[in-house]
Amino acid sequence: MVHPVYADLPTTIFEVMSGLARETGAINLGQGFPDEPGPEAVRRKAAEEAINGYNQYPPMRGLPELRRAVAAHYARFQGLDLDEAEVTVTSGATEALAAAFLSLVSPGDEVVLFQPLYDAYLPIVRRCGGIPKLARLEPPHFRITRETLDGVFTPKTRLVVLNNPVNPAATIFADEDLALLAEYCVAHDAIAVCDEVWEQIVFDGRLFKPLIAFPGMRERTVKIGSAGKMFALTGWKVGFLCAAPALTKGLAGAHQFLTFTTPPNLQAAVAWGLENSAEWFARMPGDLQRSRDRLAAGLTREGFKVLPAAGTYFLNVDLSASGVAEADRDFCLRAVKDHGVAAIPVSAFYEQDAPTSIVRLCFAKRDETLDAGIERLAAARAARL
Numbered sequence: 001m002v003h004p005v006y007a008d009l010p011t012t013i014f015e016v017m018s019g020l021a022r023e024t025g026a027i028n029l030g031q032g033f034p035d036e037p038g039p040e041a042v043r044r045k046a047a048e049e050a051i052n053g054y055n056q057y058p059p060m061r062g063l064p065e066l067r068r069a070v071a072a073h074y075a076r077f078q079g080l081d082l083d084e085a086e087v088t089v090t091s092g093a094t095e096a097l098a099a100a101f102l103s104l105v106s107p108g109d110e111v112v113l114f115q116p117l118y119d120a121y122l123p124i125v126r127r128c129g130g131i132p133k134l135a136r137l138e139p140p141h142f143r144i145t146r147e148t149l150d151g152v153f154t155p156k157t158r159l160v161v162l163n164n165p166v167n168p169a170a171t172i173f174a175d176e177d178l179a180l181l182a183e184y185c186v187a188h189d190a191i192a193v194c195d196e197v198w199e200q201i202v203f204d205g206r207l208f209k210p211l212i213a214f215p216g217m218r219e220r221t222v223k224i225g226s227a228g229k230m231f232a233l234t235g236w237k238v239g240f241l242c243a244a245p246a247l248t249k250g251l252a253g254a255h256q257f258l259t260f261t262t263p264p265n266l267q268a269a270v271a272w273g274l275e276n277s278a279e280w281f282a283r284m285p286g287d288l289q290r291s292r293d294r295l296a297a298g299l300t301r302e303g304f305k306v307l308p309a310a311g312t313y314f315l316n317v318d319l320s321a322s323g324v325a326e327a328d329r330d331f332c333l334r335a336v337k338d339h340g341v342a343a344i345p346v347s348a349f350y351e352q353d354a355p356t357s358i359v360r361l362c363f364a365k366r367d368e369t370l371d372a373g374i375e376r377l378a379a380a381r382a383a384r385l
Contacts, residue, residue: 003127005123005126005127006123006127009123012119012348013119013329013344013345013348014030014031014119014344017030017031017332017336017342017343017344018030018031018342020333020336020337020342021336021342024336024337024340025340026336026340026341026342026376027340027341027342027369027372027373027376028342028362029341029342029343029361029362029363029365029369029370029373030332030336030342030343030344030360030361030362031342031344031362032167032234032312032313032314032362032364033234033362033364034232034234034313034364034365035364035365035366035369036232036284036287036364037232038231038232038233039231039232039273039277039280041273041276041277042231042233042269042270042272042273042277042280043233043269045268045269045272045273046236046265046266046268046269047265049264049265049268049269050265053264053265053268054264055264055265056264057260057261058261058262058264058267059261060252060255060256060260060261061087061088061089061252061255062087062088062089062261062262062267063089063264063267063268063271064084065268065271066087066089066267066268066270066271066274067084067085067087067088067089068084068271069270069271069272069274069275070082070084070087070089070225070240070242070274071083071084071086071087071242072274072275073274074223074225074242077199077200077208077281078199078208078209078210078213079213080210080212080213080242082242085245085248086242086243086244086245086248087240087241087242088240088241088242088248088251088252088255089238089239089240089241089261089262089267090238090239090240090241090255090258090259090262091237091238091239091258091259091261091262092226092228092237092238092239093195093197093224093225093226093228093229093239094120094239095237095239095255095258095259096224096239096240096241096255097120097121097124097193097195097224098120098124098254098258099241099251099252099254099255099258100193100222100224100241100251100254101124101125101128101130101159101193102124102128102254102258103250103251103253103254104158104159104191104193104222104247104250105125105128105129105130105158105159106128106129106130106158107128107129107130108129108131108156109129109130109131109156109158109159110130110131110132110133110154110156110157110158110159111125111130111131111132111133111157111158111159111160111161112133112135112149112152112153112157112159112160112161112190113125113132113133113134113135113160113161114134114135114136114137114144114161114162114163114166115134115135115136115137115349115350115351115352115353115354116137116142116166116167116168116169116346116349116350117161117163117349117350118163118167118195118349119348119349121161122351125161130158130159131156132351133152133153133154133157134152134351134352135148135149135151135152136148136350136352136353137166137169139169139307139316139318139346139355139358140307140308140316140318141171142166142169142171143174143177144173144177144178144180144181145180146180149180149181149184153184153188153190154188155188157188157190158190158191159190159191159192159193160181160184160185160190160191160192160193161192161193161195162181162192162193162194162195162211163194163195163196164178164194164195164196164198164199164210164211165196165198165199165201165202165208165310165311165312166312167198167312167314167349168312168314168316168344168346168349168360169316169346170307170308170309170310170311170312170314170315170316171308171310171311172202172206172208172310172311175209178209178211178214179214179215181211182211182214182215182216182217183216185216185217185220186215186216186217186220189220190220191220191221191222191247192211192212192217192220192221192222193221193222193224194210194211194212194221194222194223194224195224196208196210196223196224196225197224197225197226197228197229197239198229198311198312198313199225200229200230200281200284200285201229201284201285201288201311201312201313202285202310202311203285203288203289203292203309203310203311204289204310206310206311208311210223211223212242218244219244219246219247220244220247221243221244222241222242222243222247222251223240223241223242223243224239224240224241224242225239225240225242226238226239226240227239227240227266227270227273227274230274230281231270231273231277231280232284232364236266236270237262238262238266238267238270241255288313288363288364291363291364291365291367291370292309292315292363294363294367294370294371295315295361295363295370295373295374296309296315298370298371298374299317299361299374299377299378302374302377302378302381303322303323303378303381304317304322304377304378304381305317305318305321305322307358309363313362313363313364314360314361314362314363315360315361315363316346316358316359316360316361317358317359317361318357318358319331319357319358319359320357321357322381323381323385324357324381324384324385325384326384327345327347327356327357328345328346328347328355328356328357328358328359329345329347329348329356331343331345331359331380331384332344332345332359334380334383335376335377335380338380338383339376339377339379339380339383340376341372341373341376341377341380343359343360343361343377344359344360344361345358345359345360346358346359346360361373361377
């Protein structure tokens with residue numbers, strides 16, 4: 001018999017919407033993948049390594065040059081003092097999350113999670129025997145408050161899972177929110193698993209500050225990053241687990257029996273890219289910010305209420321504030337079937353007490369795609385006014 005955690009899982013809303021987009025030929029502003037192909041030099045390096053490099057099993061923990069490059073990258077951009085021994089390379093960030101949960105959650109442990117949340121968290125936590133404690137963040141600002149934390153932290157709290165910048169909220173937590181969460185982690189002797197895959201994609205001059213940098217968190221944080229998000233190469237599935245040695249030993253043990261390792265040509269290319277892509281890291285957020293602004297301005301002109309977007313590939317619109325008296329899922333299904341544009345209902349990122357008027361859109365697209373998407377979304381809105 002199939003384990004009940006997986007037996008009853010529905011098809012994800014991302015697959016539903018992308019499938020409908022493929023069937024109908026709709027513009028896909030739902031699933032978070034960019035039109036940008038990623039930096040050519042990094043892609044060429046991967047091809048070169050596949051032809052001329054080593055193609056047998058690389059070290060289980062990852063190529064030493066990639067682990068060094070990851071540590072150096074975080075020193076440059078976030079001021080962290082990671083050693084290469086504290087970095088484990090994984091086959092994507094979702095595998096990194098699975099390794100973290102498998103190694104850190106035992107049956108009966110309580111795990112604090114913030115809604116809205118990435119849909120992989122809950123099934124894996126439950127499969128490990130963890131007990132989710134769900135904290136609801138309120139749109140449009142999605143702040144962490146003392147009242148919120150008091151409602152979910154208990155003496156049984158073992159783990160806290162934090163996504164920052166937040167998908168789908170497109171929010172970056174303020175320093176005071178992170179300091180408050182760090183205070184609770186220390187007070188409850190809890191470990192934080194930080195899904196920070198969007199860390200390189202922040203806008204308006206902001207600087208990303210990871211939770212691991214806050215007082216008391218260096219030895220109790222698992223930091224997860226993604227080369228796929230850093231380089232707009234989402235199909236590569238190269239992720240990073242960063243943690244102090246006491247945590248890394250267990251993380252690497254779980255990783256060893258999940259994927260064991262990651263394609264060596266991709267690892268070598270990412271290592272090269274982290275050391276040789278200063279221009280990409282300087283330009284890429286600005287290019288995405290311009291796309292964000294283009295989509296936001298177009299939707300605003302068409303009468304949509306657009307919520308702030310501080311990072312990620314996404315921005316959200318509030319249907320109710322836009323004059324649309326329709327639930328987010330119903331709007332998205334109608335938009336893709338009747339008007340040829342796919343979006344994601346934000347209620348899909350909540351297990352309980354979900355807001356039902358927020359729709360997520362991906363702006364990591366070419367200008368002509370965004371412009372056509374705006375026109376079609378405007379038609380979908382007008383049909384319900």
